[in-house]
Amino acid sequence: MKNKKAETLEDAVSRIPNGATLLVGGFGQPGVPEVLIDGVCDLQRRGLTIVTNNAGTGHSGIARLIEEGCVGKLICSFPWAKESFVFKELHDAGRIELEIVPQGTLAERMRTAGAGLGGFLTPTGVGTDLAEGKETMNVDGKDYVLEKPLAGDFALIKAYRADPRGNLVYRKTARNFNPIMAMAAAHTIVEVEEDVAIDDLDPEVIVTPGVFVDTYYVTGWYEIGKERNAS
Amino acid sequence: MKNKKAETLEDAVSRIPNGATLLVGGFGQPGVPEVLIDGVCDLQRRGLTIVTNNAGTGHSGIARLIEEGCVGKLICSFPWAKESFVFKELHDAGRIELEIVPQGTLAERMRTAGAGLGGFLTPTGVGTDLAEGKETMNVDGKDYVLEKPLAGDFALIKAYRADPRGNLVYRKTARNFNPIMAMAAAHTIVEVEEDVAIDDLDPEVIVTPGVFVDTYYVTGWYEIGKERNAS
């Protein structure tokens, strides 16, 4: 069986090149793969496109990646939170591009990529600024916007447990975008709180089948935003 | 809390009118709501449209519904199995209409309805007979067929366990189309092997949230195709 477990953080992320598109999980703090993001920061890549719901908090995680100049473009639904001041500063300075996507459309565009589909028609955004430049179609008397798939070169996600096949389960609202991003990327890298033996995950309750997972790295439990022990 | 548990089979299905579109779960025998189907047979409705993967086996279940003249149209992926001789006989006699849909497209069309979307672009069927009359679009150099949502007036599905909210879990490959059909119908009726107390299902492992379920009926365990005890 292919060994999907990365022994070091560098092993987990080092294949990510300059200019890659990264799907980064999390909504608020739950489910943000903070350790993996730090690993990417350490690589000091340039011109990354980041797809994630928020635009970073304070100076850590996505905010650190942005602050260190690694990110050329951000695709997200909620960029202008107070805590995303680092993003705002770089965006105001014209140093980072922004694409705003409604949250449900963001999730669905990634699922569409993961499911091998070419697009979908959504009622979300019809008649709004965010539909500008997009095709609109009428189906059975109702207008829809045609949205295209959004795939990643890599997904960086967080899960609760992984088995050696890379099967994943999540914790509460830390699930959020993570299972969708796992489907939508060519390479999916996961940080997990703990790994378990094969057969320790009931096949009925697996949320992300291992077929969507390439690499996992065990971080142990940690609190986001707090100082971490060496992981 | 709304009581979703039907005490009798008739209570579970009697709202189904003539001419309704029914999404009926199951692939092979696993996950076929055989008891509910018998309940619908007993109503002797006419002109039903049935959406299901297969065209019935022997003289029971969907085959019985067809044989008793209740079905005006069948939408399925695999109509011509040897065991579906009842369907073949009525189809040859011009008494039942057939729409063949590729299996993945069938599932995705129902999900599209359930997700409030207006359609999707799929590579499945491009250039084939089954794409005739459908719009084809090119996205990033690849051709796709535009497929429309497929909604049901009712879904008849089978699950393993339900709690009073209608949250559902399934057993093995009896899951199949059932969770998707639950999403895609205006009214979802479930037969379950057993019901459990609120909080007996771990919220992490629920496959179908109760929001998609209107009515459940407890059948106990039975073997499809065998004589059942009064349920």
Place this chain on the structure above:
Amino acid sequence: MSDQQTNLLTRQQIAARAAQDMEDGWLVNLGIGMPTMIPAFIPAERDVMFHSENGLIGMGPPPAAGDEDQDLISAGKELVTMVPGGAYVHHTDSFAVARGGRLDCAVLGAFQVAANGDLCNWRLPNQTSGSVGGAMDIAAGSKRVFAMMTHTARDGAAKIVTERTYPLTAGGVVTRIFTDMAVISVTGDGLVLDEVAPGLTADEVQAVTDAPLIMDSVGTIAIAA
């Protein structure tokens, strides 16, 4: 003329009034801010479930001290709990619930609501960008959309208008408006003034409302003592 300032409803009172409209058996999504105050005013015997678009069906109140779980938050990023019979889903399934017509109601804040039900709540006209979050999906998909807001802007400008001038969130979706002055229904005939705050007259409400209000039968908002 009464003193409008003193007769305006508090945020709690608006939430309490909106809570009266939450019907037994409903699944409801609450926007950030004022709408999150609604659950506290729903009687315990009324079964209303809450959906949070980050993957919670059956969101409960904030946790008791010591019961906080950092992995259990609302879309507004507050720590919350899960009620018995709830379920966790991923983001795509969560928005399938929202867009698929499974929300009986969404209660959302608004910058502007037009007489035809157009909702504007994601971007101010003088801004080049906004934080849309899940607002467009939820507004487009819910069976009912309730707008909950102050009746006028801080500068006194009307927020309930004949035609919107703000960037659109979703067209023709608002079904009812709850403000610190009134409850207004959006109907095919236009805006109907259902209720005014105690101490206010219908004309006082119309005076600060750009769109014409139908005032055939205006009641008074009931406020608990």
Place this chain on the structure above:
Amino acid sequence: MSDQQTNLLTRQQIAARAAQDMEDGWLVNLGIGMPTMIPAFIPAERDVMFHSENGLIGMGPPPAAGDEDQDLISAGKELVTMVPGGAYVHHTDSFAVARGGRLDCAVLGAFQVAANGDLCNWRLPNQTSGSVGGAMDIAAGSKRVFAMMTHTARDGAAKIVTERTYPLTAGGVVTRIFTDMAVISVTGDGLVLDEVAPGLTADEVQAVTDAPLIMDSVGTIAIAA
């Protein structure tokens, strides 16, 4: 000329040869019929997982007597088992795996395969309808599609043709063909005859193949004793 009849591979031998192409780490979908015989010929040390479109990732062999579970079947509706580390998914997720490029290979039966890789396996031309099942989705989505079939039809007609005359399942998808006479690769330059069954010549294979075969380096199919 050798006696073709006696030199044709058995169904088991075709399956054994196809099994040699199943690479370590692959996820594979097997069509009904002959392809389901492949797993028995894969060495235990090679890690190949099987996907069954009815919601099984990690399909195992038929159950031992007494271990049958009526709720655990393959897409061909045979009783099967689940391997350690497998997962159950619903139909839409299962086809997301198939269409989304997560299948390293699908091995499917075929009525006809064209030189450009067109696959025809769902409906005969003289029939007005067919049972498509998941064939179109799986053929359209797999990284590789292997066609596995008798080299000719029962009436001797060629099944490997310059241009298809049968109804299309998926265009240009077949990458390799395994028959009772040969192993043939579909390439940008045309069909390449890689191997022939022991006792057969390349010319004998070409004689019953409508499409021209490139025969630069033809080996012999290795058959276990």
